[in-house]
Amino acid sequence: MPEGTKVTFRVSRGDAQSSEFKDYTTEVTAGMVVLDAIHQIQAESAPDLACRWNCKAGKCGSCSAEINGMPKLMCMTRMDTIDTTQPVTVEPMRTFPRIRDLVTNVSWNYEVKKKIKPFKPRKPDAEDGSWRMHQEDVERSQEFRKCIECFLCQDVCHVLRDHHKHAEFAGPRFLIHTAQLEMHPLDTEDRLEQLKDEQNIGYCNITKCCTKVCPEHITITDNAIIPLKERIVDEFYDPLTKLFRIFKPKKKG
Amino acid sequence: MSQTSADLSLPQRPALGETKRRGAWWLPTLLTFLGLGAFIVYGTWAAFQGANYFTHDGGADYLSPFYSPVIFDAPGIHSGHSWFGDAPAWWPAFLPSFSPAFLILWAPGGFRFTCYYYRGAYYKAFWGDPPACAVGEPGFRGTKYRGERKFPLIMQNIHRYFLYVAIAFLFILAYDAWRAMWFSQAADGTPVVDGKVFGVGIGTIVLTLNPILLGGYTLGCHSLRHLVGGGLNRFTGRPVRKKAHDCVSCLNRGHMRWAWASLFWVGFADVYVRLCASGVIHDIRLF
Ligand code: SF4
Ligand code: SF4
Ligand code: FES
Ligand code: FES
Numbered sequence: 001m002p003e004g005t006k007v008t009f010r011v012s013r014g015d016a017q018s019s020e021f022k023d024y025t026t027e028v029t030a031g032m033v034v035l036d037a038i039h040q041i042q043a044e045s046a047p048d049l050a051c052r053w054n055c056k057a058g059k060c061g062s063c064s065a066e067i068n069g070m071p072k073l074m075c076m077t078r079m080d081t082i083d084t085t086q087p088v089t090v091e092p093m094r095t096f097p098r099i100r101d102l103v104t105n106v107s108w109n110y111e112v113k114k115k116i117k118p119f120k121p122r123k124p125d126a127e128d129g130s131w132r133m134h135q136e137d138v139e140r141s142q143e144f145r146k147c148i149e150c151f152l153c154q155d156v157c158h159v160l161r162d163h164h165k166h167a168e169f170a171g172p173r174f175l176i177h178t179a180q181l182e183m184h185p186l187d188t189e190d191r192l193e194q195l196k197d198e199q200n201i202g203y204c205n206i207t208k209c210c211t212k213v214c215p216e217h218i219t220i221t222d223n224a225i226i227p228l229k230e231r232i233v234d235e236f237y238d239p240l241t242k243l244f245r246i247f248k249p250k251k252k253g
Numbered sequence: 254m255s256q257t258s259a260d261l262s263l264p265q266r267p268a269l270g271e272t273k274r275r276g277a278w279w280l281p282t283l284l285t286f287l288g289l290g291a292f293i294v295y296g297t298w299a300a301f302q303g304a305n306y307f308t309h310d311g312g313a314d315y316l317s318p319f320y321s322p323v324i325f326d327a328p329g330i331h332s333g334h335s336w337f338g339d340a341p342a343w344w345p346a347f348l349p350s351f352s353p354a355f356l357i358l359w360a361p362g363g364f365r366f367t368c369y370y371y372r373g374a375y376y377k378a379f380w381g382d383p384p385a386c387a388v389g390e391p392g393f394r395g396t397k398y399r400g401e402r403k404f405p406l407i408m409q410n411i412h413r414y415f416l417y418v419a420i421a422f423l424f425i426l427a428y429d430a431w432r433a434m435w436f437s438q439a440a441d442g443t444p445v446v447d448g449k450v451f452g453v454g455i456g457t458i459v460l461t462l463n464p465i466l467l468g469g470y471t472l473g474c475h476s477l478r479h480l481v482g483g484g485l486n487r488f489t490g491r492p493v494r495k496k497a498h499d500c501v502s503c504l505n506r507g508h509m510r511w512a513w514a515s516l517f518w519v520g521f522a523d524v525y526v527r528l529c530a531s532g533v534i535h536d537i538r539l540f
Contacts (some may be wrong), residue, residue, distance in 0.1 A: 069273030069387055089273045097262045108261060134489040144268050158383040162390040163398040164263055185487045188415050202402025206373040209386035222475070222505065229410075230479035237410040 003029055008087040009037060011049065014099050022046075023087060028079045034090065035063055038102070039203070050101035050124045056243035058215055061150030065102050066091040071152040074102075093155040106151050112170050115198065119181055120189040137185035141225060144180035145214040147173065153220060155208035159203045170199035172210035172220045179224035182231070192235045201228055267389030268482050269381075278385045285378035288513070289371075292520055296358070299523050303327040303352030305530035306523075307334060308456075312438025312445070313536055315456040316464055317526040322425050323353045351448075359440060360422060364415035365516070369475045370508050372409060413476040423471055424466040433460040440538050454538045463522045466515035473504030473511055 008025045024041045035053055042049050054060040056075045059146055063074040068082065068089055097102040125132045153172040159165045170178070178195055181187050197199050206229075208221045218224075234241045268432045272278065299319050304327060306320035316323070316334050326332050328340040328351060335353075344351040365371050376382045382398075401409055434457050435449040471477075482488065482498030504511065528534045 016264075066273065066387070068275050071387060083275065086275075091273065094264050094267065098264060105353050134487075136495060137489055140524070143272045158390060159398070159400065162266060162383060163394065163396055164266065165398065166261055166263070166395070183486055185489075187486070197380070200400075200402055202407065203400035205376045205382060205400050205406070206369050206379055207383065207386075208373050209383070212386055221373075222508075226475045227479060227483050229369075230413075230476060231484060233410045233413065233476075234479075234484060236415065237407075 061148035271389035300354035470511040
């Protein structure tokens with residue numbers, strides 16, 4: 001991209017009731033990210049354009065938006081990865097209520113999270129109240145701890161985006177959260193029933209869009225959702241594992 | 254969950270195909286549709302043939318994987334591969350003429366149909382659910398969407414049972430590959446008087462690659478990954494399960510590629526045997 005290219009951004013402006021696209025042209029350079037361009041537009045021509053951001057380093061998860069239709073972090077989308085010969089569309093996430101312009105209300109997510117049964121560790125291993133764990137045992141949970149709660153996976157998931165199952169479906173972000181707890185070597189809680197009947201993991205049809213958009217590259221579908229689905233098969237659907245359980249009472253671990 | 258979607262004043266649902274995505278977002282979906290569609294059409298046609306499923310061309314002993322194992326031969330055919338001899342007399346006359354493929358294709362078919370990778374892929378390509386990521390779905394499903402939570406798709410949870418059968422099939426197909434290495438003619442065409450000689454023809458390679466690719470696919474199965482160790486929360490003190498889980502996970506990372514490679518190859522193996530059997534081409538003996 002030559003220095004000082006003029007690029008048009010087609011930004012969605014409005015609130016929960018009404019919205020429209022407005023075009024803004026600004027000069028961009030190769031090192032810039034979309035968030036820089038949005039800030040520049042705020043400075044030059046639209047001081048009332050609302051957007052949310054904090055870290056500009058892909059770690060706080062607040063600048064989520066849809067850039068040319070794909071859920072992305074504005075601060076991690078470099079201008080030189082985008083075709084700037086056409087107007088670049090920037091929209092708020094589509095799966096949450098809009099407050100204004102690019103800012104959405106994501107508090108539904110916090111409500112969902114509160115309902116997940118919390119971490120319940122076994123009795124401490126040592127007298128000083130500490131535990132012993134092995135790296136190989138916490139590895140799987142650690143992948144899910146990378147989550148920055150940007151909710152881009154929630155945004156792209158068609159169960160929420162197209163079917164509006166917010167009242168019944170927890171969404172990929174909270175399926176990995178549950179996986180993180182369920183697979184944790186110290187945890188003693190059982191969340192499978194909740195997973196099946198409240199979080200309704202069965203709504204997920206493993207189409208992997210969540211995995212595709214995750215800026216932390218968490219393998220959401222393959223490493224969290226499918227393993228949880230398999231645990232649910234063990235617990236509720238597979239007649240053989242049920243039969244075995246009669247002889248061998250369930251033990252965690 | 255207390256908050257209902259009604260309280261949420263969500264933006265309007267996207268309309269069918271609605272997206273601001275650029276470029277050929279529809280291409281992967283289309284390729285899946287064409288790839289799976291072509292396989293299903295060819296596979297169905299081949300299954301109904303009930304002929305040309307094995308060949309002794311050039312002293313070889315090749316059997317098409319679409320027909321393996323042969324439980325009963327097709328009417329009037331003696332392949333030498335049949336477990337229980339001739340075509341069943343009890344086969345009802347009102348059904349299409351008996352083909353050995355009818356008795357076995359449910360197994361690999363069901364295995365692939367319920368495979369986690371294929372499920373995600375054909376929900377997109379054949380159901381448009383969604384057509385591609387961040388692309389609007391057909392409106393009729395709307396909030397009536399059931400996913401895999403209820404009948405019929407809840408039946409997909411049977412997958413691990415198909416896995417057990419698929420693992421048995423790996424042995425059967427490996428045996429077919431073994432048989433494809435023994436010829437009743439020497440490489441120069443002279444008949445072998447007693448027994449068979451070891452040899453390799455193009456068909457041997459085709460039929461040997463088949464169980465290898467299928468092995469890569471089957472042994473990377475998500476259900477297997479769960480069964481060998483994924484269901485545990487602690488690996489410490491269970492080195493064998495840890496190793497098994499690592500191995501399956503390793504294959505599992507390429508599950509999609511294994512799925513397509515093995516699908517293509519099993520189809521190609523049938524084409525190859527069929528062409529040799531019907532005399533369109535002749536197998537080339539390498540040594
Ligand atoms: S894989 Fe499941 S959770 Fe992830 S986007 Fe698709 S339906 Fe949603
Ligand atoms: S899983 Fe990935 S996409 Fe989803 S909220 Fe966490 S970081 Fe964002
Ligand atoms: S501003 Fe923090 S993730 Fe983009
Ligand atoms: S998940 Fe693909 S074969 Fe089991």
